Amino acid sequence: MSLAAGPGRGGGADTQLPDELALVVEKQVAYIQSLDKRRDELEYHLTEHLRISGVYWGLTALHLLRHPDALPRDGVLDFVFSCLRPNGGFGAAPGHDAHMLYTVSAVQILAMTGGFEELETRFPNGKMRIAKFIADLQQPNGTFAGDEWGETDTRFLYGALNALSLLRLLHSQRTDEPPLINVSAATAYIKACQNFDGGFGVAPGRESHSGQVFTCLAALSIAGELDSYLGEEGKDRLGAWLSERQLPSGGLNGRPEKLVDSCYSWWVGSSLAMIGRFHWIDQKKLTRFILQCQDPEQGGFADRPGDMVDVFHTVFALTGLSFAGYPELDEVDPA
Amino acid sequence: MPKYADDPTWADIVPLPTDEGGPNPLAAIAYSDDYSETMSYLRAVMAAKEHSPRVLDLTEDLIDMNPAHYTVWLYRAETLFALHSDLRAELEWLNETALAHQKNYQIWHHRNLIVDRLCGEEQGVVDEEGLWKAECEFVEQMFERDAKNYHVWSYRQWLVRRFGLWGPVELEFTERMLARDLRNNSAWNHRWFVVNGRAEMEGDGGLGVEDPEVRAREVKFAMEAVAKTPQNQSPWNYLRGIVRKTGMSLGHLKGFAEQYASLKEPDEVRSSFALDLLAEVYVEEKKAKEAGEVLDLLATRYDPIRKHYWQYRKGLLGVEGAAAA
Numbered sequence: 072m073s074l075a076a077g078p079g080r081g082g083g084a085d086t087q088l089p090d091e092l093a094l095v096v097e098k099q100v101a102y103i104q105s106l107d108k109r110r111d112e113l114e115y116h117l118t119e120h121l122r123i124s125g126v127y128w129g130l131t132a133l134h135l136l137r138h139p140d141a142l143p144r145d146g147v148l149d150f151v152f153s154c155l156r157p158n159g160g161f162g163a164a165p166g167h168d169a170h171m172l173y174t175v176s177a178v179q180i181l182a183m184t185g186g187f188e189e190l191e192t193r194f195p196n197g198k199m200r201i202a203k204f205i206a207d208l209q210q211p212n213g214t215f216a217g218d219e220w221g222e223t224d225t226r227f228l229y230g231a232l233n234a235l236s237l238l239r240l241l242h243s244q245r246t247d248e249p250p251l252i253n254v255s256a257a258t259a260y261i262k263a264c265q266n267f268d269g270g271f272g273v274a275p276g277r278e279s280h281s282g283q284v285f286t287c288l289a290a291l292s293i294a295g296e297l298d299s300y301l302g303e304e305g306k307d308r309l310g311a312w313l314s315e316r317q318l319p320s321g322g323l324n325g326r327p328e329k330l331v332d333s334c335y336s337w338w339v340g341s342s343l344a345m346i347g348r349f350h351w352i353d354q355k356k357l358t359r360f361i362l363q364c365q366d367p368e369q370g371g372f373a374d375r376p377g378d379m380v381d382v383f384h385t386v387f388a389l390t391g392l393s394f395a396g397y398p399e400l401d402e403v404d405p406a
Numbered sequence: 407m408p409k410y411a412d413d414p415t416w417a418d419i420v421p422l423p424t425d426e427g428g429p430n431p432l433a434a435i436a437y438s439d440d441y442s443e444t445m446s447y448l449r450a451v452m453a454a455k456e457h458s459p460r461v462l463d464l465t466e467d468l469i470d471m472n473p474a475h476y477t478v479w480l481y482r483a484e485t486l487f488a489l490h491s492d493l494r495a496e497l498e499w500l501n502e503t504a505l506a507h508q509k510n511y512q513i514w515h516h517r518n519l520i521v522d523r524l525c526g527e528e529q530g531v532v533d534e535e536g537l538w539k540a541e542c543e544f545v546e547q548m549f550e551r552d553a554k555n556y557h558v559w560s561y562r563q564w565l566v567r568r569f570g571l572w573g574p575v576e577l578e579f580t581e582r583m584l585a586r587d588l589r590n591n592s593a594w595n596h597r598w599f600v601v602n603g604r605a606e607m608e609g610d611g612g613l614g615v616e617d618p619e620v621r622a623r624e625v626k627f628a629m630e631a632v633a634k635t636p637q638n639q640s641p642w643n644y645l646r647g648i649v650r651k652t653g654m655s656l657g658h659l660k661g662f663a664e665q666y667a668s669l670k671e672p673d674e675v676r677s678s679f680a681l682d683l684l685a686e687v688y689v690e691e692k693k694a695k696e697a698g699e700v701l702d703l704l705a706t707r708y709d710p711i712r713k714h715y716w717q718y719r720k721g722l723l724g725v726e727g728a729a730a731a
């Protein structure tokens with residue numbers, strides 16, 4: 072799965088009138104499929120450090136497009152297992168160090184393709200070993216490191232909860248066993264990341280950012296504390312900040328005074344959906360902005376009209392369209 | 407042209423090409439690239455757990471080509487520590503690398519490790535003040551190129567906490583940053599952090615905006631910023647943050663908000679944020695009718711893209727016992 076940009080640009084042919092903006096489903100599917108055949112490009116190798124996440128994004132896009140089988144399942148699983156390290160974590164590609172982010176991507180792929188049985192066959196007790204790798208990265212203050220080097224980030228915390236939940240190994244999913252991680256310490260850390268403006272940052276004190284709002288809300292949601300922590304008043308306040316991310320072009324940005332970007336359709340959109348306030352933004356304008364980021368000739372979405380398309384923006388643009396109720400797309404689960 | 411295969415320094419190493427994807431005719435083409443060749447030497451030294459000066463050269467070469475590869479950074483740090491290398495020289499090299507690769511965040515994590523190690527290892531020997539001053543200066547240089555770089559701001563906060571820089575020097579830094587761009591939300595966030603971080607995170611004294619003097623100073627600071635840029639959400643958010651944290655009544659801000667938006671002059675609204683605040687003031691005063699009118703202005707004229715949000719707010723007025731038309 073190539074993470075290289077291009078070949079096309081969002082917006083494509085200039086002749087396209089706004090009224091004719093429509094999702095080109097077949098071309099989008101073909102675009103994702105083509106990503107696996109671009110190994111002759113230097114950028115394919117330069118993005119090796121993200122490879123397994125690229126596979127996850129591509130697969131998610133295909134599920135949304137209702138073509139879940141457009142990538143060969145066996146090939147995907149072979150690749151995933153080739154990234155597994157003896158310590159139970161996954162690297163981004165074969166030979167790479169295990170890291171939380173890629174372990175989460177691997178678990179997400181296994182969940183999406185129903186690959187847990189193969190995991191157990193190839194790697195006995197695999198689910199528990201992955202869970203142990205994740206649990207060992209929890210720090211005394213509740214947060215999670217990405218790897219043995221100790222960098223922490225709320226993304227890792229959310230990833231840990233998400234992966235354990237997909238593995239069905241959270242304490243709430245198996246109450247008769249001792250817990251693998253300290254969930255209440257994790258959520259206490261998340262709460263410490265909430266800022267004076269109502270948003271959340273990557274660590275306590277860090278500027279609010281829609282990407283971090285998403286990871287914090289999703290973590291609270293998986294832990295079952297979203298409603299009790301925020302309450303209606305907290306949701307209103309956060310919803311106000313999130314809906315303020317929509318600019319007159321219809322697109323969404325990540326923080327005040329920054330450019331709009333199609334990938335925030337996911338970070339902002341799913342956050343608003345989790346707190347039941349997606350309808351506070353203008354969905355028609357958002358749909359139109361996202362479709363302007365599409366390359367109607369060769370498929371793919373860019374961050375903004377006129378830029379090169381890539382798989383990351385493609386999947387998150389599609390989720391935005393799905394949230395906004397675009398037909399021909401499957402519904403997404405916000406967390 | 408292979409760089410390493412013909413170099414006698416590397417003659418003892420059998421490069422380890424990637425096995426990704428198995429046999430693939432297209433992959434062979436890529437191996438002629440410098441990058442793939444260099445990576446294959448890194449894989450080989452990593453497999454042999456070699457920590458030597460040439461590994462530093464190799465990782466430097468790779469980072470120049472692709473600074474986003476996290477494994478390369480980790481192996482470089484491991485090698486530096488194993489060799490007890492000169493960490494100041496590493497910081498110098500990082501300066502150039504960071505300026506060349508603005509979007510990269512591994513650089514900042516690496517820098518963090520190095521500075522921490524330097525203070526830990528040479529405790530008492532190292533001139534800590536000289537070190538943090540140089541670090542702060544370099545960070546400011548980075549902000550000349552991108553004043554909102556999230557990773558660089560994270561690093562700045564780390565410096566503040568690591569070296570206890572909660573004083574006026576850091577406040578002046580936020581003022582310099584905001585003088586350049588009052589709409590820099592990252593700088594506003596940093597100001598909040600410097601003013602309140604000690605009380606909120608360190609728990610070792612300081613009241614932040616809960617100290618009446620500090621509160622007055624910060625309210626004034628934000629109000630002056632609004633005066634220059636009325637339609638700038640950052641200082642408005644900052645003001646609301648103070649109100650929320652200190653429990654100060656919104657009524658204190660009514661006259662201020664009315665300078666930028668008033669129901670008496672609905673055509674002269676200079677700030678949608680002022681309208682928003684005014685609506686809340688009216689709610690606090692139990693004037694639901696006026697609040698509704700302000701919210702209508704937002705929904706129809708001054709922020710129509712969020713019409714559903716303003717309508718929701720108006721709907722809440724009904725609970726207050728007023729007629730929400």
Ligand SMILES: [Zn+2]
Pocket residue numbers: 332333334335374384
């Ligand atoms: Zn983006």
